[in-house]
Amino acid sequence: MIKPSVVLVLRTLTVDWLREVLMLPIWWYTGGMIRTLKWMIDSIKGAPDFFGLKVWVKNIFVPMYGDTSFVGRLVSFGVRSFMIFVRGIGTLFLVIVILIATVAYVLVLPILLYLFITHLKGVLV
Amino acid sequence: MTSFGRKIGDRVYSWTEVMNPVVIKKRSAHEKVAKFITITTILGLSVVGILALVLLFIEGQGTFSLTFWMTPSWATVSVWFTGLLGLFLFYHHARIDKGGDAMPTGIPTEIEEITMSKGVKNIGELFTHDATAAVETAYELAVKFGHLQVEALHLFIGVMDTGEASVAFSRLGLSFEAMQEALGRRLSTRELGKPTVIGELGQKTLLRAFGTAVELERPHVTSLEIFAASFFDDPFLGDLLLESGVNQEQFTNMVEWLRIHERLRERYDRFRSAAANKSTGTMNSSMTSLATPTLDAVSEDLTLAAASGRLPMLVERDSELEELFRIIEGGRQSVLLVGPSGVGKNTLLAGVAELMVEEKVPDVLKDRRLVRISVPHLVSGTSPAEAQERFMEMLSEVAKSRNIILAISDIDQLIAGGGAMDLGSTLVDFLSRSGTFVVATTSPQQYVAVVEQSVLSRVFQKIEIKEPDNLSAIHMLQSKIGGIESEQKVIFSYNAVEKAVALSDRYMHESYLPKKAIEIAQEAALLAHKERGDDTLVSGEDVAAIISSKTGIPTQAVEEDEKEKLLGLEDRMHARVIGQEEAVKAVAAALRRARTQLRSEGRPIATFLFLGSTGVGKTELAKTVAQTYFGDENMMIRLDMSEYQAADSIDRLLGSPSSQKGGLLTEAVRKTPFAIVLLDELEKAHPDILNVFLQVFEDGRLTDSAGRTIDFTNTIVIATSNAGTQYIQDAVARGDNLESIKTVLLEEELKSVYRPEFLNRFDGVIVFTPLTEEQVIKITELFMAQVARHLEPKGIGFRADPEAVRELGAKGYDPKFGARPLRRLVQEEVDNAIANALLEGKVGRRDTIVLKVGGGIEIEKGSDL
Numbered sequence: 001m002i003k004p005s006v007v008l009v010l011r012t013l014t015v016d017w018l019r020e021v022l023m024l025p026i027w028w029y030t031g032g033m034i035r036t037l038k039w040m041i042d043s044i045k046g047a048p049d050f051f052g053l054k055v056w057v058k059n060i061f062v063p064m065y066g067d068t069s070f071v072g073r074l075v076s077f078g079v080r081s082f083m084i085f086v087r088g089i090g091t092l093f094l095v096i097v098i099l100i101a102t103v104a105y106v107l108v109l110p111i112l113l114y115l116f117i118t119h120l121k122g123v124l125v
Numbered sequence: 126m127t128s129f130g131r132k133i134g135d136r137v138y139s140w141t142e143v144m145n146p147v148v149i150k151k152r153s154a155h156e157k158v159a160k161f162i163t164i165t166t167i168l169g170l171s172v173v174g175i176l177a178l179v180l181l182f183i184e185g186q187g188t189f190s191l192t193f194w195m196t197p198s199w200a201t202v203s204v205w206f207t208g209l210l211g212l213f214l215f216y217h218h219a220r221i222d223k224g225g226d227a228m229p230t231g232i233p234t235e236i237e238e239i240t241m242s243k244g245v246k247n248i249g250e251l252f253t254h255d256a257t258a259a260v261e262t263a264y265e266l267a268v269k270f271g272h273l274q275v276e277a278l279h280l281f282i283g284v285m286d287t288g289e290a291s292v293a294f295s296r297l298g299l300s301f302e303a304m305q306e307a308l309g310r311r312l313s314t315r316e317l318g319k320p321t322v323i324g325e326l327g328q329k330t331l332l333r334a335f336g337t338a339v340e341l342e343r344p345h346v347t348s349l350e351i352f353a354a355s356f357f358d359d360p361f362l363g364d365l366l367l368e369s370g371v372n373q374e375q376f377t378n379m380v381e382w383l384r385i386h387e388r389l390r391e392r393y394d395r396f397r398s399a400a401a402n403k404s405t406g407t408m409n410s411s412m413t414s415l416a417t418p419t420l421d422a423v424s425e426d427l428t429l430a431a432a433s434g435r436l437p438m439l440v441e442r443d444s445e446l447e448e449l450f451r452i453i454e455g456g457r458q459s460v461l462l463v464g465p466s467g468v469g470k471n472t473l474l475a476g477v478a479e480l481m482v483e484e485k486v487p488d489v490l491k492d493r494r495l496v497r498i499s500v501p502h503l504v505s506g507t508s509p510a511e512a513q514e515r516f517m518e519m520l521s522e523v524a525k526s527r528n529i530i531l532a533i534s535d536i537d538q539l540i541a542g543g544g545a546m547d548l549g550s551t552l553v554d555f556l557s558r559s560g561t562f563v564v565a566t567t568s569p570q571q572y573v574a575v576v577e578q579s580v581l582s583r584v585f586q587k588i589e590i591k592e593p594d595n596l597s598a599i600h601m602l603q604s605k606i607g608g609i610e611s612e613q614k615v616i617f618s619y620n621a622v623e624k625a626v627a628l629s630d631r632y633m634h635e636s637y638l639p640k641k642a643i644e645i646a647q648e649a650a651l652l653a654h655k656e657r658g659d660d661t662l663v664s665g666e667d668v669a670a671i672i673s674s675k676t677g678i679p680t681q682a683v684e685e686d687e688k689e690k691l692l693g694l695e696d697r698m699h700a701r702v703i704g705q706e707e708a709v710k711a712v713a714a715a716l717r718r719a720r721t722q723l724r725s726e727g728r729p730i731a732t733f734l735f736l737g738s739t740g741v742g743k744t745e746l747a748k749t750v751a752q753t754y755f756g757d758e759n760m761m762i763r764l765d766m767s768e769y770q771a772a773d774s775i776d777r778l779l780g781s782p783s784s785q786k787g788g789l790l791t792e793a794v795r796k797t798p799f800a801i802v803l804l805d806e807l808e809k810a811h812p813d814i815l816n817v818f819l820q821v822f823e824d825g826r827l828t829d830s831a832g833r834t835i836d837f838t839n840t841i842v843i844a845t846s847n848a849g850t851q852y853i854q855d856a857v858a859r860g861d862n863l864e865s866i867k868t869v870l871l872e873e874e875l876k877s878v879y880r881p882e883f884l885n886r887f888d889g890v891i892v893f894t895p896l897t898e899e900q901v902i903k904i905t906e907l908f909m910a911q912v913a914r915h916l917e918p919k920g921i922g923f924r925a926d927p928e929a930v931r932e933l934g935a936k937g938y939d940p941k942f943g944a945r946p947l948r949r950l951v952q953e954e955v956d957n958a959i960a961n962a963l964l965e966g967k968v969g970r971r972d973t974i975v976l977k978v979g980g981g982i983e984i985e986k987g988s989d990l
Contacts, residue, residue, distance in 0.1 A: 005150075008154050016162070120197070
């Protein structure tokens, strides 16, 4: 087995660690940003499915529990409209949460950095 | 250096990973450092996080005000730092995560020479850590030996360290130590040179591994694929494993086993997430369905069972599944799976249910439940009218609820009762009106006997589910081994798996693959665990022992190294058959030829025609063959052909067309496929019956009246015949040699009895010569030994004076009837005298009866206790 020497490992440790720390902000707004946006798009796309919205819209005129009488159909239509409304709100809520999370991703690094540095200064000085 | 690559779509893939000691060292250092950073960050995060919590806790109520968070304090500093460490960990993990590089999909082209350009994609990035490590080990090995390039051989050795290869080795019963020497010798013959590179050969092997991974839609290139690719790229490795008793097919099956294992694991992970989204109640996700109490009482929800992972995995039935979906998608037609019991019809239903859970099915099956009704439940304890009513109620529930696909196992039961209990027409009526469909199963016999003639045949499309071949059955069994192993706490060798399939296929003709092989494997595991405890290896011998206890075929016959048995065949036969040197020699030679695989597979092991007068040892030799070859002289199916003199007696052999029962011959061979078929006095059979045997000799099989194919390939067929006896006796008396006697027999004497093409089908036509007086005396000795054996359990000894034997032999000798009169004589003179002595109470335990000249017996009193 070719094994790296201790010196090589220590040197790599210093270089890698420093590089990672310095690269963090750049990656955050390039590679990381792309990942986050992809996640956002996928999640928003999946939100209606999460609440089964499409199936409910598709079946809006189908009577529930196989009750095909007029009253049954009427009640069913009413309940389904209500369910679609509720599920729609749920979907909207989910989308909003996803958007907030994305915005939070953009802001969290500078805010945390700023707070950490100023507070550390405040405590030390 | 020339580079090689494969195209998938427009993209060119090649191995461009840089390999030299410096790079390997660096990569290893980077990996170590990355791990170190992960661990220290997690540690730091935990320490600072706990510190922050403690400080916040001390602060108490104050933490709820905004001013607290805006005012610098050690508590806030530690909170912000915890946050930053968290972000760093997120970033670090994202950077080292290999999952980002997606495997391409499509069919890779052949390996070709390419020119390097920017667009070429490095397949090294798609390798798992294990696989990359294996390539590095291979490279290091080549460097160590000063080889010019890394080849399949290096890669093979490099992979050996990884988990998958070592599992394969232990299951195949191989050890690295045993091969080390040969590998070392082979390594020393490789071309030397510097610097060591991954040249043409190595690149090709890696590209092949990559190609297989793409074709099998694996998420990465694993060390398993390198293992397989390197094995097939270097013929030396094939020879090396063959030396240790593992051939290419076995190796391929072993690799397939590991792939199945990997798939099972992935399936489990993927399935859990898919199942979480499937509605698990009786209701579908849009609540259009209806509660179905009647149906629920007599059925089992397969999709529900699949979602909770209770159903078996479907292996190797892709084409049947495709056909099933095509029929359903095409015209919403009902499907009938027709196959013998045990071939996996219900597993196919399970496979459909599983795909329904994952929603990987045609649209008509999406968001539906697959519900299997149990016909016995439905009809039990009710009058026909009630059953009918219950069935209709159930069907109307299915129609109303609209999300149910019915599965009916053994649909023949619906109509089998006939008359009033016939629910088939109700079902047909329902199916044609409701627009829904059913997936049902039945066996081929029931299909022919019941379904095909009923109304059901109008609405069902038939899909034949055939018994899988041995290779597929091995893969199916392999998918079950994990379960058996964890249940019984044993480990299966590859050999055990292969034997379970091969031996059950050869010797158990009552049931079908893969079920019978699975049952054998289960029992072998149970036995091995009982005998040897936890973590024991289930070997091929364990499996053979189970097979032998189930079929009654002695284990030696299946397992014992047959070489010795075959080489000593003549001696073993002569212990029972006196004289007939030529006959014994010919039979032994034919058996040896047959067993050294010089026979074609589709015929009986051997077929003989024994010619000679009565009492010369024809039947005795047949019994001896049964004893020496099958381990027991009773492994014999004996048919007296004088009972088959009329043309219509063929029905007795094969079963009459009107009944579903097989005939005497076909049933016997079906039950004991590993035996001698002795056809006594063949010349007396009707010529039509001889034609039947013509087929057995040629194809090794017969079809009985029930339509079953009976396999004769594990039988030895021996026909005896008295035809031409007179000629044989005269010729031997004249002193003609045996070869010329045989020629005359075949060309003249037998022509009137058998057709030449019939005689030609025999592996050997063996002429038994009349016995000489000397031989009859020897036979008398055998008879005397037999008498002694019969008296032994009574504690009485028996001895015959040599003169008495000689006298008896001379008296019993008859050139015409051979040793047959002798048997009668022994009965009359010896057995009777002994019986009288026994009845008169003259002999007791420990006494010895002595046969004297003149037929008298004397009793030597034994010593008192």
